[in-house]
Amino acid sequence: MRRGPFRPGDRVQLTDPKGRLHTITLEPGKTFHTHRGHVRHDDLIGAPDGTVVEHTAGTDYLALRPLLSDFVLSMPRGAQVVYPKDAGQIVTYADIFPGATVVEAGVGSGALSLSLLRAVGDTGRLLSFERREDFAEIARANARTFFGREHPAWSVTVGDLVEALPRAVGPGTVDRVVLDMLAPWDCLDVVGEALVPGGVLICYVATTTQLSRVAETARRAGGWTEPVAWESLVRGWHLEGLAVRPEHRMHGHTGFLLTLRRLAPGVEEHRRTKRPAPGAYGEDYTPVVEEEWSAEDLGERTRTEKRLRRTVRDARAAAEARDAIPENDPRREGVSGA
Ligand SMILES: C[S@@+](CC[C@H](N)C(=O)[O-])C[C@H]1O[C@@H](n2cnc3c(N)ncnc32)[C@H](O)[C@@H]1O
DSSP states (O other), rough: OOSSSOOOTEEEEOOOTTTTTEEEEETTTOOEETTTEEEEHHTTTTTTTTTEEHHHHTTTEEEEEHHHHHHHHOOSSSOOOOOHHHHHHHHHHTOTTTTTEEEEEOOOTSSSHHHHHHOOOSSSSSEEEEOOOHHHHHHHHHHHHHHHHHOOOOOEESSSSSHHHHHSOOOTTEEEEESSSSOOGGGHHHHHHEEEEEEEEEEEESSHHHHHHHHHHHHHHOOOOOOEEEEEOOOOEEEEEEEEEOOOOOOOOOOEEEEEEETTOOOOOOOSSSSTTTTTTTTTOOOOOOOOOOOTTTTTOOEEEEHHHHHHHHHHHHHHHHTOOOOGGHHHHHGGGG
16 A cells, blocks of 8 residues: 555645645545645546646645655654654664564554554564553554554553553563653563563663663663663755755754663573772762652653644544545555555
8 A cells, every 4th residue: 555656545745845745635526725726636646656746826746655754753643752763773773573572662642653563564463552542542543544454463552551561461472672651660570571581671761860760770670681772863964066064953852762681580680790980879879769750850741631632633533534445445455565
């Protein structure tokens, strides 16, 4: 369904000459309006991907099927999404492979779930956990819109990972765990129990205080390798004749990534030969172990209930437009090409 000429029900990204993007879902007889005129959907249906269509005001629009990275940035969102640059790092450094059993929490808007589903493929399993029903619904609708049907490898459980994970999986049966949540340190025990020896845990956190707390909690608990942490900065480049230079604007900060690997049962730690830097755990170091942190404590903006209800409606409507493709249409088959 991501190949061939445009068909009714396809999402198409239109780019105007100023680089502004609009995403539409093709329906016979419909028109896409701007303040100066319109583009007919019928001019796109049957045309190849990468077509240029003319707007009634004489402007040309480039029409392309959105890539996963485009879709994630334009889909309805309940919670902040993992950006494509970080999703790419997560898939690679958590070593998500076709056929793997992967646990993910929370699901949020489902952006990262889409990359994980692509990486595990139809033969893998992605068990995602989200404690908010409304976010889970947005994520499910976004995945249905993107893949065109329910992905066979995916299950979404509404509940807190700490309670829900031990009920969902047996000890030592999960290959990889991905945590994108406020307090990943609260989940280390259940995740450690679920992971196979050598399994990978990757945490995505927004602040250095979270990064430190998850690393120190894992060290104290034992049973994990030494944490490895990093961030990635991606700077776009402007390319025009001799004017070849970095873009003036960039996303300065998205989040930090941290990986740990599960040690075999009974192995508590692998002693480091290097001593901690002098003062690292000196008198100024105060471990934050018991305090509860809220999203606001970490500077996160929360959405109003009204805005969230609108997002749920938008996500559901987009999925329903996709569902409107007839049952026996070949585009409903085979998510593997998605
Ligand atoms: C930043 S969002 C995740 C975004 C998601 N990775 C994406 O790319 O769209 C964090 C989510 O974790 C959920 N969450 C936090 N703690 C959780 C827990 N212990 N169990 C399940 N979900 C949790 C929150 O409700 C929130 O939706």
